[in-house]
Amino acid sequence: MYRKIIVGHGLHDGGDDAVALGRQLAEAGGAELVVAGVVPFGVLPHGFEWRDEEEEVVAKIEGLAEAAGAKPEAVPGKSPAGGLHDLAEETGADLIVIGSSRHSSAHQVLAGNVGLGLLYGSPCAVAIAPRDYRQRAGEALRVIAVGFDGSEVSSLALQVAAKLASEHQANLKILAVAALPPTVYGKGAGARSGWSELRAAIEEQLRSQLDDAVASIPEEVVTEASLVSGDPAETLADAGRAPGTMLVLGSRGYGPARRVLLGSVSAALVKAAPCPLLVHPRGVSVEATTAQSAEAASGA
16 A cells, blocks of 8 residues: 655664564555654754764664665754655655654553654654564554544545555454533433433444445455444554554544644554554545555556
């Protein structure tokens, strides 16, 4: 599905986790893999320059890329997030993979400053590898779990998840979480009855949308769909604790098209997801990504 995957490496262990996830996704989908490091530029106080640091970053990125069977890219940037943004736009990459913060717990996603910078305005999808994911590099992705609420954004995320499930020969798990209406306080049974009816209507509408979504999934993809009530972030985090799971989410339903913008659910999960997390930008369909990939492969 993806044509070009950029792995942002900050020359620490989180970068190695990102390389492990990037290789896994690239090998399954036949994507070009790029290991990129951002070289700081500009004049420092007292006349010092970044020259020695630049040579060190370039050398290390070249070695990391060679070990991963990837192409190296050392790009200038005032910030790591800005440099990766620019590289993705210039090269037409459709996925950036980064590691978690060094302050994250083991086997947990925690977006650091670079991740948060990318997740607010990235021109393509962003995936975050949990800490120590490099230790699980040989494990296959067995479940692709996706959050679904009936919106256009979540429908796009579902397309991505179904395609990833097909590429990895994994099961697709669709979690439709009904957002409950605010609790009504009042005297008598009337207020409670109205709340119950509203809840039932919300769940009925989402169940109908979920049925239509399941019907759109290719038959060869083993699919499990469920509708649950509760907190969407907690429900998805629980699903991500199963070994071999990856979570796929859509970005916020408003803001610039073709840009990642975190909504409340994805913002919560980038701080605590127990598995790899992929956030897909609004306005970018799987068909468009696949068409670009085919065009690039044919040399057109």
